[in-house]
Amino acid sequence: MTDMIKTNDRTITLEILRYNPESDEAPTFGTFEIPYVEDWSLLDALEYIKDEMDSSLSYRWSCRMAVCGSCGMVINGKPQLGCETFLRSYYPEKMRIEPLANFPIERDLVVDSSDFIKKLESVKPYIIDAVDATKAAPKKKQPEKTSTGVYKQKPAELGLYKQFSMCINCMLCYSACPQMGLNPLFTGPAALALGHRYNLDNRDQGADERTEVIQDKNGVWSCTFVGYCSEVCPKNVDPAAAINQNKAQGAQDWALSFLMPRKGDK
Amino acid sequence: MQVVKADIIVVGAGGAGLRAAIAAAEKNPNLDIALISKVYPMRSHTVAAEGGSAGVVQSHDSLENHFIDTVAGGDWLCDQDVVDYFVANSTEEMIQLEHWGCPWSRKDDGDVNVRAFGGMKIERTWFAADKSGFHMLHTLFQTSIKYPNIKRYDEFYTTDLIIEDGRAQGVTAIQINSGAPHTFLGKAVVFATGGSGRTFRFNTNGAIVTGDGHAMALRAGATLRDMEFVQYHPTGLPGSGVLMTEGCRGEGGILLNKDGYRYLQDYGLGPETPVGQPKNKHMELGPRDKLSQAFWQEQRKGRTIETPLGDAVHLDLRHLGEKKLMERLPLICSLAKNYMGVDPVHQPVPVRPAVHYTMGGIRANLDCSTSIPGLFAVGECASNGMHGANRLGSNSLAETVVFGKVAGESAIEFARHATQSDQTRLLDHANANLDRIEKMRNANGTEKASHIRHDMVKTMETTLGIYRIGEEMQEGVDKITELRERFKNVKVEDKSKVFNTELLQAFELESSLTVAQGMAIGALNRKESRGAHQRLDGFEKRDDENFLKHSLITLNDKGEATLSYEDVNVTRFQPAARTYGAAAEKGEQK
Amino acid sequence: MSRRPYVRPMPGNWFMKHPAYRFYMLRESSCVFNLLYCINLLNGLFKLAAGPDAWNAWMTMQGNPLMVVFALVTLGLTLIHTITFANMAPRVAPQQVRKAVGDMPIRNGLLGGVVVVNIVIIALAAMGGTA
């Protein structure tokens, strides 16, 4: 890392929200002036700080190629991945780095994501096939198998849910969603989009089992379509669309349950 | 100290660990499985695999073909029974993943599609665009949620094995968010801790790929095998090392030197194939070791392209057209744009080889058992002999699930017969391990861990590169030994408990140094050239007489690495010249 | 236990903190103006039912400069509402429809319809003058 620093004396200032639960009452900003290297991502800069200036700086990172979802943080007010945010986009202005909003801060840039994981699990994000589906008779036909032994899924059927399967669980959308801050019980964009992903999969029969969570007051109905979640999504998952498609579906089901009251009462 | 009791303990929740946990959970729903990972499962490095996962599926292909490609690709250092088992079971696992929801790319008729890959005679690489590992990992993680007897311990850093009565019976770990020490007790332990590419400076690996499992197993008395074989992937982005998948070449991408010449034809991979018509096992579809070596040769001849981030060659994808690139290689396009400022639709992408995979690992058998009873190893951390001296692309994702299942079932089977030793003795062991954690936290020496790490990765890069020379490797061995000495005097400045990543990095560095030493010693003593281990100092040829052998590393009583060898399990495919391109065709005609 | 996760309070003026949120609140504020304007229209209907004098008085009130300003503000916000509504509509449509038709055709179709209907309304209103 250090040997990558070219010999020039340009620097950039990083303001980082620091919080050590063992010594600090509340988070405060710490300022670091570091060498400016044009190729550096914010992760490179944080690594430099940790290696050379302050080894106590805590943050999560791993793949550095925007696919593991570890390094979400708020940079100059916008939730972004540290690995695909580059110093050159800000230089010579300073950068202000905070942990993701709407999560408790564990330490420095690390947030407590356990609640997020619980919500992710709550939507039953796995294929529930005809055998597993217990709540209601499947509405869809199980697709045929090909000679390979896989379920038939035409490119168009794959295309239906593909976008919603791209989520890397980086939690930027939770940071972007004001409803998340206003109602921490909200299941939230990523988890609801994941449930939707399985509902749209032609191999899945579990939509009814997911209804309880998805159509709950704290499910899609806590969303007011601010839409910023989809804007910050690094993988174009468009969770806002997933949520609002479910509102439309929910409204339709609600109307149907009045027209055909017996259908829902299995 | 908190004690967690389970029937089996799986360490690592990437592709292999998750598959092992699911297999165990399915095999016996009444047993408790503790799945421990130092990161949330979907952060595991399986996520970064791009190209795909191999499984024979086309009617004109055969298991024998896959077997031959794999063994020859591994330069005959493969355990042939293991490869047989692997090729016979990988397709089934790909289908299983499909049933669990993995969004494999499809053909128009709804069947799965396969793509060409380096060193593979026939297309058999299942893929999900260029995010195959991502989709496999998320499918496995999400499926694992279905099983109530899999209890996850996310963000727990495992520091040591607990060995009692000669058996692995647990691990000690730090709960990262609280710093609280935990002891996990079980009847069997599965290690699925991944590779150790972070011992090198320029690599395609994530921060977490530090060889923790290798080092823990070694310290506990297990054997590491074939550690000198480190795979350089021929196409990483200069500077960052971000991976440009082999799928790029599988789809028809070509490699050009600074004169716009397809140099691979000069290195036994020709004749030149028409642009846009990739031919299996020719040119760009040669194996990774050969391609990386060709780069090195070109660089030496001054025919590579100078970039501000170092020498590179061009990966040209322009002829594939925007539509195909967006359908098949969307991630690659966005990565190239973000990290290089290059749009593959309109410009060739500068690439160079980067450390990608450790073929070696904890010595394991076909059933994933290791030399320590009750300890099973699977995935990149293991060496069951699948990959030999050079792994073929798309064999490792398949390996994680094929052998993940085996490991899970083996561990359950072992646990069924095993009884736990006396708990007070186990906890005594655990306490000794926990002392080590406190000792590390309170380490008050003068050496900065980050600086030792910088020295390590540089040493590994310069002395154990694509081509190796005895003198340099000796230098590497000496330097790593010196760094291990320096590490004894390390200082951990951060004494806090909550999310103390400096402490974790110190443990990781300790692991990496252990692994690095194994790699260097193995390499120095392998006086031949085979697969990913290529020498320039009079040992340019493969030497089957003396070195058709696995290298073994163990620690002696003093904690020093010692080297020995064992025979390779060759069943029906006898070592022959390893050829690609026209030479291989000629060989087949004979 | 050393853990002490710090929960940041949601600031009362969170919607002023980011352009995306400010725009969201602007979009949402259109409902207040539209509601008041609808009540104004309802009032007009009552006046229409009450007889010509009441109607004419109500019409005169619509020409009051303050009323015109209010109407124009409502108009502006209505336009913001209309455009954002059209932008969001494809994302509420069932995924099957969305994939089959595409976002832009849905959005543009909707906006096209809006333009046609409103031209018809204005034309119908204007017919009294020429007749």
Add this chain to the structure above:
Amino acid sequence: MSKPKHIEPLLWSLFGAGGMTIAFFMTGIILSLVFFDASTLSYERMHAFFMESWIGRLSIIVALVPSYWGCIHRVYHGMHDLQIHAGNGIKVLCYGFAMVLSIATVVVVI
């Protein structure tokens, strides 16, 4: 499908319809009322259309009723955004008001 335990889907449907009616009708109505005076929008013509013809009466109901619900739904949720956590009383008041406006509208044109 399991029965929803709340009527949010109904309210949301009305809100969606209101969003639609505002988009489709309000611009034209506002512009007409800003630019035309009583000489154009004469009592006779307006009364004949909105109070006597079926199509006029229906179009009034279609244009206004969903709009009330849509606007009030957003006002109610807007309070949540402003961190005014209204209880059930306010909720009943809000949607009750929409109901009153709706009934008034229907009554006046019939």
